[in-house]
Amino acid sequence: MRRVIGDGDAVADGEVDGLGPDELLALYRNLVLLRTYDERSVVYHRQGRIGTYAIFWNHEAMQAGSVFALEERDWIFPSYRESAVGLLRGMPASTVLSWWRGHPAGWWNPEDWGVASVCVPIATHVPHAVGYAWGCRMKDDDRVAIAFFGDGATSEGAFHEGATFAGVMKAPVILFCNNNQWAISTPLAAQTAAPTLADKAIGYGIPGVRVDGGDVLAVYEATREAVARARAGDGPTFIEAVTYRAAPHATADDPSIYVDPERVEEERENECVGRYERYLLRTGVLTEEHVEATKQEALELMRAGIAEAEAEPPADPALVFEHAYADPPPSLAEDLAELQRILGG
C-alpha cells in the first residue's frame, strides 16, 4: 500500500516530486473546502435546510488528491459520495447545496465544469465514464476521465461491464474505488472473497494500484501516474484507495447497530485532513495563522452558499414531469393540479 505522509514519529515523511509550497497549500485549501462543506451540510440537514445527505467525512483526501492530478479539461464522474467535488473546479457551493435541496438550481451542465451529474444508482456511471473516455480517444482528444465509486460498487454488473470495456478498448479512464469498507451496513468481508479490491483489476487486464486513501499525497501521486498512462494511450488504471467510513453512510443511517464504535473512534483520530495538516506544519509549509485563515475562508464560502441556495424561488412542480414522458398520460394535467393543490401553489 502506497504512503507518503509519515506519522511524525517512527514512520518518516516522504515527499512528492514536482509539488512545491504553492501546490501543497492549494491541496490543503481543497481539503479544508471539502471538509467544511461536509461538516456544514450535516448541520444544514439537521436544521431542515437540505435533504438527506451522504456524508464524506474522511473521504476528502481521496477526492482532493485525485482531482489535483487532473487537468481542467479532464472529466469527473462522481457518485453521491463525491457530490461536492465540483467545488474543486470552482462550482459555487450554492449549486451543490441546491442539488441536495432537490432544487433545479442544483442541475449543472457537465460541459461547464467537466463534472458529470452526481450518480446515485451504484456503479451505473462507470460505463458512462468509460464510454466518454473511449469517445475522446476516438476523436484524438487527449482528455481522460475518472469515475469515483465505492467498494460495494465493485460487485455490480455495471462495474464489470465498464471495467471489461475499459480494458479491451484501452479507454483513457481511471477507475477510482473508495474502499471505505462498508456498503451501508454490508462489511467488505461480505462484499467479496478477493483478498484486495485491486486484485479484481487483473481479471480485466488493467493495472491495479493500492493506496492509503487517508494520505492525500499518496493518492495524488498514484492518480498522476494513472493519468499519465491514460494520456499516453496505455489505457485504464484501477486505483483502490483504502480508508474507513468514519461517519454514518448518510444522514438517514444509524450505524450504531452494526459498526464497532472503537474502530470508528480510532479512524476519526487519524482522519485525513488532520494528517495532512500536521505533515505541513511539521515540514514548515503551513503556519497556524494560515490554518485559521483557510478555515475561515471556507466557512464564509459555505455561509454565502447556503444563503444563495435559500434565496432561490421555489421550483415549479411541473418540472418533475417535464422530461418524464414522450406521450404524457391523459391524467397528467389533473395529477399536476392535485400536486399543486397539495403543495399549496
Ligand SMILES: Cc1ncc(C[n+]2csc(CCOP(=O)(O)OP(=O)(O)O)c2C)c(N)n1
Ligand atoms: C443499483 C443500486 N442498488 C442499490 C442501491 C442502494 N444503495 C445506496 S448506497 C449503497 C451502498 C454502496 O456502497 P459502496 O459502493 O461501498 O459506496 P459507499 O456508499 O460506501 O461510498 C446501496 C446498496 C443503489 N443506490 N443503487
Ligand SMILES: [Mg+2]
Ligand atoms: Mg463503501
